[in-house]
Amino acid sequence: MISEHIEDTIVINSLELAPDPVSMPGTVNVSLSLTVKRHLPSSTKLRLDVQKQIGSAWIPIPCVASYGSCTYDNFCNLLRGVMFSKCNKTMEDTGIPCDCPIPTGTFSVPTQSLVI
Numbered sequence: 001m002i003s004e005h006i007e008d009t010i011v012i013n014s015l016e017l018a019p020d021p022v023s024m025p026g027t028v029n030v031s032l033s034l035t036v037k038r039h040l041p042s043s044t045k046l047r048l049d050v051q052k053q054i055g056s057a058w059i060p061i062p063c064v065a066s067y068g069s070c071t072y073d074n075f076c077n078l079l080r081g082v083m084f085s086k087c088n089k090t091m092e093d094t095g096i097p098c099d100c101p102i103p104t105g106t107f108s109v110p111t112q113s114l115v116i
Helices: 075-083 089-093
Strands: 010-018 027-036 051-054 057-060 105-115
């Protein structure tokens, strides 16, 4: 098996969460814009490093209940779980991929409510 690590394969251009701070359990409204710099096949492993800026410092957010700075063995399973009830024709018509593989490009996801 060949292992490949490419830094910044997915770049988050903007991310908005409400409420801030996020309460768990609860509902969070999320909108984001991201750029995928290389084709992501169905078996993609994802390491997500999440930080929050407080003043001039960036504070790492730990992985809690699969949210935060986590490693996901199969990104596509995660995407399917999140997008299953959220993806609709409008999103598909604007080019937002709802399943893997994911092509390269910049994608803007309108505000979605997620229960965490």
